[in-house]
Every structure is written in structure tokens, then in C-alpha cells.
Amino acid sequence: MYDTNNIFAKILRDEIPCKKVAEGNYFLSFYDINPKANTHVLVIPTGPYLNAHDFAQNASPVEQIGFWQGVDETLETLKLKENGYRLIMNTGINGRQEVPHMHMHILGGNDIGPMVVKK
Numbered sequence: 001m002y003d004t005n006n007i008f009a010k011i012l013r014d015e016i017p018c019k020k021v022a023e024g025n026y027f028l029s030f031y032d033i034n035p036k037a038n039t040h041v042l043v044i045p046t047g048p049y050l051n052a053h054d055f056a057q058n059a060s061p062v063e064q065i066g067f068w069q070g071v072d073e074t075l076e077t078l079k080l081k082e083n084g085y086r087l088i089m090n091t092g093i094n095g096r097q098e099v100p101h102m103h104m105h106i107l108g109g110n111d112i113g114p115m116v117v118k119k
């Protein structure tokens with residue numbers, strides 16, 4: 001169940017501030033409050049979707065295209081394309097998703113390091 005009081009829903013309703021990078025009808029991107037790289041930005045859909053599979057199954061094609069265009073526009077604005085970046089979507093308990101509104105992490109501006117640390 002989507003919780004309309006999650007922090008990203010509040011950002012979308014302008015109830016709490018964010019440091020915006022780009023926005024469109026179907027996405028908003030803003031700087032992560034606790035950056036894990038020189039550049040750490042989140043891209044979220046404007047619709048109420050819990051995670052990647054909720055979005056894939058329930059968002060309209062227009063929303064899905066709009067979200068990906070938002071990721072691309074954000075990468076362009078941040079000038080990350082030339083040197084590369086990492087996209088991450090944490091989902092559920094094993095993925096350690098903290099905020100229950102779908103979000104894409106964009107990490108760049110330096111070498112992000114190994115994908116995961118082996119157990």
C-alpha cells in the first residue's frame with residue numbers, strides 16, 4: 001500500500017523543501033540530503049508508486065516515458081554523461097529501500113567504486 005505521507009510525497013506537494021535539479025509533468029529530480037558521491041541526485045515519478053515493479057505494472061506508458069526522459073534530462077543537466085554514473089533503485093527489505101515512493105539514485109562526479117561489497 002502506498003503511504004501518502006512518505007517524505008517524497010510531501011516534497012511533491014511542496015510541504016517540505018528540496019534542492020531541485022529538474023522537473024517535468026511526470027518526474028522531479030533533487031539532490032539527496034545525505035550524498036554518497038560527489039553528485040547524488042534522486043529522480044522520482046510524480047505519481048504515487050511504491051517501487052519499480054509497482055511503477056512498471058501500474059504507471060501509464062506516458063508516465064513511464066516521462067520518468068525516463070526525466071532521468072535523461074537530469075543526467076544532461078548534471079553533465080554526467082561523458083564520465084559516467086551509476087543508477088540504483090533500492091526495493092523492499094533486501095534492497096534496503098527506506099522511502100516508500102519509487103526513486104532512482106544517480107551517483108556520479110567521481111569513481112563510484114565496486115557495485116557491491118562481496119559477503
Ligand code: AMP
Pocket residue numbers: 007018031032033034035042089090096097098099100
Ligand atoms: P533508499 O534507501 O533507496 O530508500 O534511499 C532513500 C534516500 O532518500 C536516501 O539516500 C536519503 O538520504 C534520501 N532522503 C531522505 N530524505 C530526504 C530529503 N528530505 N531530501 C532529499 N533526500 C532525502
